[in-house]
Amino acid sequence: MTRRATACCALIALLAFGAGCATDELEPLPPDKALFTLELPYGWPAPLLREDNPLTVASVQLGKALFFDERLSLGRGLSCASCHLPARAFSDTVAFSIGVHGHPGERNAPSLANVAFHPLLNRDGGAPTLEQQVFVPLYAEEEMDSDPQQVVELLKEDPYIADLSKLAYDRPFDLYVLTRALANYQRTLISAHSRYDRFLQGDAGALDPSEERGMQLFFGEARCALCHSGSDLSDHGFHNIGMAVGEGADPGRQRITLDPGDRGKFKTPGLRNVALTGPYMHDGSMTTLAEVIEHFDKGGLDGPDKDPLIIPLHLTREQKDDLVAFLLALTDEGSLDQVE
Amino acid sequence: MPFGPGGTWPPPRMQGPGRQRMGNFVPQGLSPIMTPTMNVASFSRSLSGAVLMATIFLFAACRQDPELTAPAGEAHVPLKLTVLPVWDGGPFDKNTVYGAAGDQRVQVTELKFFLAPLELTGPESAYQVFDADLFDVANGAVERVLSVPPGHYDAMHLGLGLPYELNHRDLATIPPNAPTGNNSGMYWGWGTQYRFVIFSGRFDSDPNGTGEPPYTFDLHTGLDTCYRTRTIPLQLEAAGDDTLRMTIRVDIARFFTDGNEVLDLSQGAVWHGDPDELPLALKVADLQVKALSADPE
Numbered sequence: 154m155t156r157r158a159t160a161c162c163a164l165i166a167l168l169a170f171g172a173g174c175a176t177d178e179l180e181p182l183p184p185d186k187a188l189f190t191l192e193l194p195y196g197w198p199a200p201l202l203r204e205d206n207p208l209t210v211a212s213v214q215l216g217k218a219l220f221f222d223e224r225l226s227l228g229r230g231l232s233c234a235s236c237h238l239p240a241r242a243f244s245d246t247v248a249f250s251i252g253v254h255g256h257p258g259e260r261n262a263p264s265l266a267n268v269a270f271h272p273l274l275n276r277d278g279g280a281p282t283l284e285q286q287v288f289v290p291l292y293a294e295e296e297m298d299s300d301p302q303q304v305v306e307l308l309k310e311d312p313y314i315a316d317l318s319k320l321a322y323d324r325p326f327d328l329y330v331l332t333r334a335l336a337n338y339q340r341t342l343i344s345a346h347s348r349y350d351r352f353l354q355g356d357a358g359a360l361d362p363s364e365e366r367g368m369q370l371f372f373g374e375a376r377c378a379l380c381h382s383g384s385d386l387s388d389h390g391f392h393n394i395g396m397a398v399g400e401g402a403d404p405g406r407q408r409i410t411l412d413p414g415d416r417g418k419f420k421t422p423g424l425r426n427v428a429l430t431g432p433y434m435h436d437g438s439m440t441t442l443a444e445v446i447e448h449f450d451k452g453g454l455d456g457p458d459k460d461p462l463i464i465p466l467h468l469t470r471e472q473k474d475d476l477v478a479f480l481l482a483l484t485d486e487g488s489l490d491q492v493e
Numbered sequence: 494m495p496f497g498p499g500g501t502w503p504p505p506r507m508q509g510p511g512r513q514r515m516g517n518f519v520p521q522g523l524s525p526i527m528t529p530t531m532n533v534a535s536f537s538r539s540l541s542g543a544v545l546m547a548t549i550f551l552f553a554a555c556r557q558d559p560e561l562t563a564p565a566g567e568a569h570v571p572l573k574l575t576v577l578p579v580w581d582g583g584p585f586d587k588n589t590v591y592g593a594a595g596d597q598r599v600q601v602t603e604l605k606f607f608l609a610p611l612e613l614t615g616p617e618s619a620y621q622v623f624d625a626d627l628f629d630v631a632n633g634a635v636e637r638v639l640s641v642p643p644g645h646y647d648a649m650h651l652g653l654g655l656p657y658e659l660n661h662r663d664l665a666t667i668p669p670n671a672p673t674g675n676n677s678g679m680y681w682g683w684g685t686q687y688r689f690v691i692f693s694g695r696f697d698s699d700p701n702g703t704g705e706p707p708y709t710f711d712l713h714t715g716l717d718t719c720y721r722t723r724t725i726p727l728q729l730e731a732a733g734d735d736t737l738r739m740t741i742r743v744d745i746a747r748f749f750t751d752g753n754e755v756l757d758l759s760q761g762a763v764w765h766g767d768p769d770e771l772p773l774a775l776k777v778a779d780l781q782v783k784a785l786s787a788d789p790e
Binding site: 282 | 661663664665666669675676680681682683684685716718766767768769771
């Protein structure tokens, strides 16, 4: 163990529990516990990992196998990848994905890119961890409508899954392994390799003049970065951006908090690969980026709960075109999937 | 107005390497203090050691509330707990249509709920009988064989629903057949929390109606704001080897009125977490906890 690592551990213990601790020299990890190496651009924050779910190679391999396995819907034709399409930055092409019963869901399937950085999951923030979020689509009647324990019973006899479960978590396949492995695979879906990133890394020619003007608007006059900030181009906060109001409107975050002040608020989506993730908004009601920009240019729909950040912008036609050009430059130039 | 990644404009251009390779390990809730140059594997292993040490310290530092400490060294006394559904003090049958407050005809077909916790308290000691248990009483009384330390208990403290710390536990860490496990049928996937009470059946607002009531009601209370606690006086002497008997009565007729408020199903008969109908859920939760009583009083 390095001295620096020891010091960090002691600091964590002191900060978290108010006590110091001693650490022993530890043996090297066996090969099957090898930690997965995430590739991140220099300067990015560390992703949110969990102490009970080390990001190992075996765990992400198992997670990837599960992600594409239709047995998660008890063999009724849906896997996670059915609504989170890799070719669409792990989002869907339709406003509402169709569940196992042939009915549409209630909200647009968001991209999973960079979910490792999200403090809360789902558009309403109802899941506190990626591990717990796994239960949401499994249970949802309009999605997989599965009993998670039945899923476990179905999968645990599969030798490939059983072996990887033992390798990754030293235990037979169960709900714990199911949720941890799926969470870890999703943590590896990093979107950070667009022309915008190359521009930030010093490649001045990575963006053309229109895209660069769009970037300046994005971080300035167009006020996008008030919410779409940071490496993931999201503050991961919740905002009411002036979508549909009135009876029957989606309560958004209020459904979780029951706070009337959260009415119609949804988590700010990251904008990476936004060219691929339409239709847009929590309800998939906008099919093009131009529509989205028009919405914000008008200041959204009026309503008592609208975020005061959302105001009319009065952008010119050229400015709107430049903004779209910049958004198109946020598309990754390679696969998001780092798992072989 | 200057905006940008990290709040500044223009976004900082980095002259260093374009990528870093990270297999870092940052527990949620703790500061991500590992640097990109740190040896990842050693960090992970040393962190495990640190967390273990800190956890040991934490447990050592945190003592149980002395008021909830049972007398030590004495054999427990067997306790048979019965959770008994009744209608207005009399027998309850899920196939029967009852007359309820507000001139309603009601047939209750589902009633399932968490009690969490159940504690017995006395002048000198207190004891948590269980932290959480699930009771499905639609088909009649449910019994549990438990035990308590010897002593005199003069009150029962219980919660209807789950307290925050249990309501927000990770379902995957709970054995499937535990009261709060996956197989309870109480988990609300959309909120990663639990239903506290499932109360369903049929109703009619016409007191002169006949036969099966035409409308359904489906009141699934949950979310932290619907958790209710109550302290009920009782007299329980735990001594010797004889099995103690204790009954928690659930008077379903009182789900519809406490003598003051009336649950009028024609004004709202469904709740599955809709914030617009929250007052209905709060009324249901208030009435339901008041409908609990205990024997021997």
